Amino acid sequence: MKNNRFKNITQLHKLGLIVVLFSVIFFSCSPVKYVPNDEYLLDRYRIKITEGKIKKEDLKNYVRQKPNKRILGIRFHLGMYNLSNKNKEKGFSNWLRTIGEEPVIFDEFLTNKSKQQLKSYLNNKGYYNSVVTDTVQYRKRRARILYKVEANTPYTIKQVSYICNDSNLAPIILPDTSNSLINSGDNFDLDILQEERKRIEVKLKNKGYYNFNKEYINFQADSSARNLNVALNLNIRKAHKKTPDGVVYIEHKKFKIRKIYVFTNFDQKVALKQKEFYYDDIDTTYANGIYFISKGQDNLNRRVIHQSNFIESGDFYSLDNLDKTYKHLNSLRIFKIINIHFNEVDSVSDSTDVKFLDCNIQLTKYYLQSYTVELQGTNSYGNIGAGGSFLYQHRSLFGGAEITDFRINGSIETIDEQSWGGNHYTTEIGANVTVSIPKFILPIFKAEKFSKKFSPKTQISGGYNFQDRIEYRRSIANLSYGYSWDGNKYLKHFVKFVELNAVNVDATPSFKSYIDSTYLKSSYENHLVSVTNYSLTFNNQDIKKSRDFYFFKMNTEFSGNVLSVASELSGSKKVDGSYEIFGIPFSQYFKVDFDFRYYDIVDKTNTIVYRLFVGAGIPYGNSTVLPFEKMYFAGGANSIRAWNVRSVGPGSYSGGSQTRFPNQSGDLKLEANLEYRFKLFWLLEGAFFIDAGNVWSLKSDEFEGGLFRKNEFYKEFAVGSGFGTRFDFSFLIFRLDLGVKLRDPALEVGQRWIVGNRSLNWQDDFTINIGIGYPF
Helix, strand or coil, X not given: CHHHHHHHHHXXXXXXXXXXXXXXXXXXXXXCCCCCCCCCEEEEEEEEEEECCCCHHHHHCCCCCCCXXXXXXXXXXXXXXXXXXXXXXXXXXXXXXXXXXXCCECCHHHHHHHHHHHHHHHHHCCCCCCEXXXXXXXXXXXXXXXXXXXXXXXXXXXXXXXXXXCCCCHHHHHHHHHHCCCCCCCECCXXXXXXXXXXXXXXHHHCCCCCCCHHHEEEXXXXXXXXXXXXXXXXXXXXXEEECCEEEEECCCEEEEEEEEEECCXXXXXXXXXHHHHHCCCEEEEECCEEEEECCCCCCCHHHHHHHCCCCCCCECCHHHHHHHHHHHHHCCCEEEEEEEEEECCCCCCCCCEEEEEEEEEEEECCCEEEEEEEEEEEECCEEEEEEEEEEEECCCCCCCCEEEEEEEEEEEEECHHHHCCCXXXXXXXXXXXXXXXXXXXXXXXXXXXXXXXXXXXXXXXEEEEEECCCEEEEEEEEEEEEEEECCCCEEEEEEEEEEEEEEEEECHHHHHHHCCCHHHHHHCCEEEEEEEEEEEEECCCCCCCCCEEEEEEEEEXXXXXXXXXXXXXXCCCECCECEECCEEECCEEEEEEXXXXXXXXXXXXXEEEEEEEEEEEECCCCCCCCHHHCEECXXXXXXXXXXXXXXXXXXXXXXXXXXXXXXXXCEEEEEEEEEEEEEECCEEEEEEEEEEEEEECCCCCCCCCECCCCCHHHHCEEEEEEEEEEECCCCEEEEEEEEEEECCCCCCCCCECCCCCCCCHHHHEEEEEEECCCX
């Protein structure tokens, strides 16, 4: 024991020595090492707003020169660059310069350019009397810039008048001024004026005015320097047409859709190569108002295209319908290129107010079949192992864009020799089939209108999983049937009407003896779980923009209610206090949990993620305990990373480390996480994190100290922290986290904060977690 402790202390000393040595080397390099003697390193810049309602974050985007990137206040990338030898163009020094960042040299021209950009931005926001100055402080070959902004009183809009001389557009525009983005009393903001132009353009395009654009809209402003008021006129011009006699102004024309052509297997590369000859050998069929064109035989079900198409013959052109068609066709996940364009149909006369368009939709498919092989490392309860999976996917198995995934997975882990007295392994193997059909399959009625509006999917899955552990063998067969659909741009709904899980457990005599006297006994008996589930997900992330966003997920599920009512109505008798189906007791419970996350995008290099999870499950009726697979647990790669999986709690329970059968789970879970992520170099990213939380029992106090008590639970939080690395391979993220315990609720009161009470122990207080993807 002493030898192990001495070895752990020695390892810690070695690790500490490496960290200290690296720190000495890294920080001994002056940040101005490669700054020319007559130049200055741009150290920092600051914006000070002395007057006006201007957000500092908005102004930062207009500063043309920014200092070197920092991670926790440290110029890491500059430090890597400075570690290189500039006299060596190859080898390690070249690699350091590649992953590093050369020093940002203060540039007076860019500082003046920044002042101009800041002033221009303030003018656009109505602050024409604003003043922007800069002060540069030079010290130790470093330059610090202070931009001082005095916004002063802005120009405001006194009144706005809409002027439209087009007799076709006036009945649409003038009654709609109540929805205008420009209001009396607002700042004279040029960005808002541009948004109003875009709003009018979109409205008219949705009314059939295909050729209308915002260039037909201009503003006239009459300002008063005395009272800083602006009288604004918004003018909408007629369309213009060039003739031999000059330019003629005419009313804007509405466009109707005449014909719709869908090329279902368009090959862009071949079409560009063969040009007009590409269309010589094509097949055309007409169905549901659409001309379907294909090159050779195409097995795609035409109804899938019709269901995803919102552009219909005889309708006026609508930009919204065009966007919906793009979105729904893309959601089918079988087309890698979707191109929609319109051709104006030549008319005999311009006197008519309505013209016609032909719509052409060109669809280029992905390869319909693919397979993926994945390998991964595992780390459960501190036991290292390896796993792998094979995934076969068909994007249109029955010709209707049904996404079918077939997965086979397996893993093997070693078991700690000291706990079991020899070399042992646990194995797991499973298979799963999931079919996602791009429509509602309902037994009672058709839901075509709903399908067009909400892009629903019917999801059917079935699988089998077998686990061979030292304490038990367990097999789980499952079958589920449900739906998913879009609520709006950010909301998504999931409903599983039926999820059946048949669990068969064969426990060893020693494990049976361990659990027979506990409430966990029923969790390790054969049982049937019938679940009805509803989930709602909100995610306002915009992958095109680097901005903060929120993620929220609510999950609710009921189990066993239908079976319980059926058993009571049929007069079934209870066996050992529970109803049975085919000789197997079924579970009955209610469960709800909430997962909230906030992603704070600091800049391109740094992100802070906040997470809060709350969940609870209540067994009732036919059950006295939640099924094992439905219980909450803490610890592991996606939870409190300073502990292994299922090794925290419940509550202040301290017996988990004393048993060979770790099963520390509960009915209630509270967890909070904070993670600071930053990009390092190449594929490598880093993260510092802190996790806190625990699980508790709601009914049974089988685990001493594990029962939830409203006056005590906050004293039983486990707290861990640590550092992680991520390798971003674009198609997957490989993650390695080192967690360290800071507060252990299993310890005696007054001793739970480890730091300050005792020294850290590598074997007991540090945990390495391996994961795929971000933890949240």
